[in-house]
Amino acid sequence: MIAQRIRTNRFSLRLRLLLILLSSSFVLMIIATFAILAEHHQQSHKASQQEVLSIGSLVQGSMSRAIRMQAHDVIEEIEAELQAHRRIKRVVRVSENAVVIDAYHPQFIGAPAQQLLAGLNKELLAKASQSGLLASEFVESANKYIVYIPLVVPAVELGKPQRQVLLFEFEHKDDWQQALQHRWLELLLALILLTTAGLLLWWYLQQKIASPIEQLLQAIENVHLGKTFVITPVEPLSELGQLTHAISNMVTRRQQDEVELLKLSAVIEQSQDGILITDKAGTINYVNSALISLSGYQRSELLGQNPRIFGTAKTPNTTFAEMWAALNAGKAWSGEFINKNKSGIEYIERQTISPLRDSQGKITHFVGIKRDITEEKALAQRLHFLAYYDVLTHLPNRLALLEQIAVAQQQHAMQGLLMVNIDRMKFINDARGYSYGNQVIQGFAERLNELHSHFLAHLGADSFCILLIATDKIALNTLCQQTAEKVQLACKQPLLVQDDALVVSCSLGISITNNLVVGDELLQRAETAMHIVKRQGGNNLAYYNDVDGKQALVMFQTEKALRLGLERNELQLYLQSQLDEQGQLAGAEALVRWQHPNEGLISPGLFIPVAERSDLIIALDNWVLQQSCQLLANWQQQGRKLTLSVNISPRHVRHADFVSDITHLLDLYQLDATALVLEVTEGILVEDIDASITKMQTLAALGVQFAIDDFGTGYSSLSYIRNLPVQELKIDQSFIKGIPLHANDVAMVTTIISVARQLGLRLVAEGVETAEQNAFCQREGLWAQGYFIDKPLPVAAWQQRWFTP
Template sequence: MEQKLSKDELILSHSFPTSKATWQKMAEDCIALANHNGGIIQLFIPENTYHKRYFKTFSKNITQFTQGLKYVYLKPNQSTSVNQLKLKVYPSSASLISSLPTINNNLSKHTVISQMEKPNTPTIQIQELQQADIPTDLIQLKYGIQHSPYPILMLDKNNKITMANKAFQRLVTANNDDLLNQPITSFLTNKQTKSSFKQIWQYVNTGQVWQGTIDFQGAPRDSIPVELAVTPILNSQNKPESYLLQLKDLRESIATQQQLKQLAFYDPVTNLANRALLKDRLSMALASQRRQNTYGALLFIDLDHFKQINDVHGHSQGDAVLKECAIRLSSILREDDTLARIGGDEFVAILLGFGSSSQSAKIQATSTAEKLLGSMNEPLIVNGYQHYIGASIGVTIFPKGLETAEDLLREADTAMYGAKSAGRNSVLLFESSMFQAVRQRYQIEHELREAIENNQFEIYLQPQVDIDEQIVASEALLRWQHPTNGLILPAKFIPIAEDTGQIVAIGNWVLVKVCEVIADCQQQGKGISIAANVSAHQFREPDFVSTVKHILKTTQASPSLLTLELTESLLLEDTTATAKIMSELAALGINFSIDDFGTGYSNLGYLKKLPLKELKIDQSFIRDICIDPNDAAVVETMLSLAKHLNLQVVAEGVENKEQAEFLNKLARIKMQGYLFSKPQPVTDFLALWLNKPLTSERHFE
């Protein structure tokens, strides 16, 4: 019998196999045909127990190799023989025929295929199907499901997988063979999820679509949160015959939400809480302590000299230092406490559970703050660099009344600035009187800008004398001639100028004035060496060297008569970079002095690495030199060290003859203090220096 083949579809009729072996053989034929182009097979099976039993074997074999299997049970009167099995395969072409292992490869597409070489061998008949009857929508649907970016499953009525598209295979890291006939519950993560799934099925079996989120089990046994939609496919009696599951992997969206939350509530550098989260937790802590009638505390921690690290090493090193500081601070606090970074070099800690006594709460909070300060005083070694930071910490306890979170932050901030103004590296408990100091500070900060613009600063000079009390040099000291408040000393405004960065402009102004005085004295034939203090902020400016060169050039001052005084802490911060700057300036003839020597850190290795000319012994060692053996021993050690390193020495704060005589017995050094002269305005100093030489009988008034 010869039939004309369609290029799109084949119908095959098999005589119904009567043994497992013939079932297996027919399965191989169908598999080869269906897998050629990923075809779909539809079976028409006589409905009786005998055939159904053998069909299970066929179904098991064929679904190992195909993406899906559709079958229909036919009653004997439904246009087919009781012993006939019909299969419909889509799509097909002439090349499909040659893929069948039981068919001669040379047969044409118009040949009737019949295999009767052995008894009980199935007969395959190719029958014509009209083009109009081809279910192309089925082909398109299958293609769409397989290539959908969303995982899709088909389950039978027993909740076993009959189809899993490629996206689902990728989701659970399993291939198609491993998924088919697997119960869907094997991909659920735990008992709670399985219990939830049971409730979902009870709902779906009422014929309704369920939507929600659930966890699936991936590989290697990781939990995958998914958005799930379960659609029941109903038969003519409105009972579910199978189920369509559509999933959406939520891991990426959850990760995005977590990232947004991290950005919104956590500091990106230290991973500590940020200002927004801190204020939320502080408000809750305030309410909680009020309910429980107990006290908590808020600590405002500001790192000292942190800006220098950014200026010298860059912000990446600064960030690394901040991370290390966060680790140190966190190690001191309890698990229930909150540590936040609210910007720059500022940290805030919320401490809870200090009991019902306000006095006890103050003691405990201050004790914790002292521990935090101690941790910051230890050297920080980050990326091979050693940093000395320190901190100023303000403390306030709560609740005190009806204060808000903003009020507490302002109080702790005020106490912190009080600690910083008192000399930094200290802890201060908030008192209401501090608000007056804050207002004064704000006013000074505002008026400092006007002082620079309106030339309200003045240079005072204090002489340095030799063993014969003859002037050999001087130190320039800054004064602020306020239009309404009169003369303001540096201790009141220099810390504020350093905090606001105005110290750079002020320091450059001082250098200009000092060099002008040096040049004036030179022109009158009586040059004098003048020392000027240089702040760490000013020294770390990228253009500091070029600025100094420009000032020397424009004023025509001799570099050898200019001494720059640097603090010991500045010299210890990045010795390599410091040495480079100092060497460039020393090459011009400029001298360098260590100010307040002995008050900084004890590492003296820098003394032989830097181009220093002198060191200044701080007045704290001079004050009790005649009555305190320890101070005397320290000064003797410093003088011995200076002698061995060939450094000159200036003793600051010499106020009586006993101190001067004691120092003169130890070494020939320069001395500076009220015994010889108070700081004088430049005009007064020059009048004496240029016209009336100082003698041992005449001192500055």
């Protein structure tokens, strides 16, 4: 479209080039014509001057002689010949004072002669008369030459010659038509050359300028239509080629800028943040869709307005002062406003305002990015509450307590911490449910809050902490003791929970420290003291001491080292023999020992209780089971019919994988399961009785034997034992120790033997250390196990003793 307009536009470059060429040709032709005419004019003047001089020279000599000789006839004849010349009009002879002496014809005397004399150049006449040289002048108005021919005549007086001048008019003819007729061939040749040069110049301009410009315009038009700008400069090094290259770069850069601008515009329009642009005076020039949605105004209602339209007068003046201070300094500013939308609903808004500058660096506009953070602020407050407060009681939590301790330490104050734990909370939850239990915790929290303690925190579940601060240790001890007594006294008052008057007790652990102990350690010490009270039955208080802390640390370090020991295979299997009633080897009990790389052999009395309190006991049981089953498989392959007893923790029995752990080993080693005896304590009868019996029955169906270890010392129930798939009872060594000297021990063991025989169970006596005890076992038909027979030995040493002939 643009190129078509260029072709038809009367101001187009192509038309202008054509007009310039035509005008130039016309001007050149006129110049050539004028040059020819000028040359012809010059040549005609030159010819006239030569002819005048030639006639004058002939006439001067002839006329001068005729005058000296007084030959009037000759004079008249000369004048007649001059007058007869086709271009000589008038012939007059005058004196040096310009007085007419004679003429060829009387009509040239008088007024006509005076007309001629009136047009004479007196100076030229005098000069010609005095010098004796011919002279002429051209009278342009009459297109004629006046010729001055000086004549010398005989002197009238002696020594004084008389001077005369012969004048005649010579008509000058300058015929330009004739000149053109004589030079038409030259003009035609010049016209042909000019036309050819014009056409060549037209073709060159067309090819090198007009067409490339047309292509350039077409390429620009394609860009305008959304097409790609494609053009190849004809001459890249020429000015037009460089211009095309520059335009191409400019168009490419513009297209890239437009793409980026479209992206930016799309981002701005699709942004969830409200965006507005104002001029330097604060007049709104632009708003995006998000701002329209945020404010409730239409675009037309915002354009031309001031951002004060959103204000509520609730934003502090200091905020505006800080904003303008930053913007006037040319810096971006971010802050919060309390604004309102069109409906008058207020919201909290975070806004970032940045100045925009022109190419000279002057601020021309401001751009503001607005976001409604009302929900964000509410969420932040909620998160802050969740981070620092307990949801159930709305009391500060553990994190808030630690921060409060840190603040007190920064102030170099003495801190005392009371850890308060509700006794038997698990029993309450199991009996009445967690909803009831939560109400108990809430009521207990309100009771503690009524004490107006310095700082009360709920650590979760049934544990609370009271932070006390004093200036010295004596005052702090007194304050801790008084607060603990208040807590115990408050616990004696019933809590009203769902119309129940519930009295709860609590265990208190007290830790007193200074700035040398961090908050976590202070809390740990109070918790350690509270656990001591718990183990002692609860409903009491205890102060933390270093012995308790060291014992807890030892247990922690032992657990950590035992976990590594299991991974590094530092455990060893030991065996202790079991003899039947005839005193023959009937089996052995598998025992675990820990060969620590630095501490040496560690007694199971140190690490087994630690394992029982953690999940390590299951891993430990599985290790002993695997080693024992592998050993049993070797014995059975050798044809040895011996039993191997393995102690199993009640936690392992209650574990979901207990049965699969045993069956996997039976399948792996292809064992006769009757040789494997699993020793369990009476603790399995305390919790989860039915599930434990079911698991034991499943394994018993495969042939696995079960034994009750340490029988008589724990929770003994003959009805449960009757229902258990048990084949063996192990009498605790505390009863065997008094045999045969103490009648009570003998009576107790005799009773156990009677019960076992009634139930058809095998009896094993533990702790047989004397010959009398061993003889008692054989006499009563008991299996014997103890130091009298042998001490626990490593597997290799045990097999060497009992299997070597």
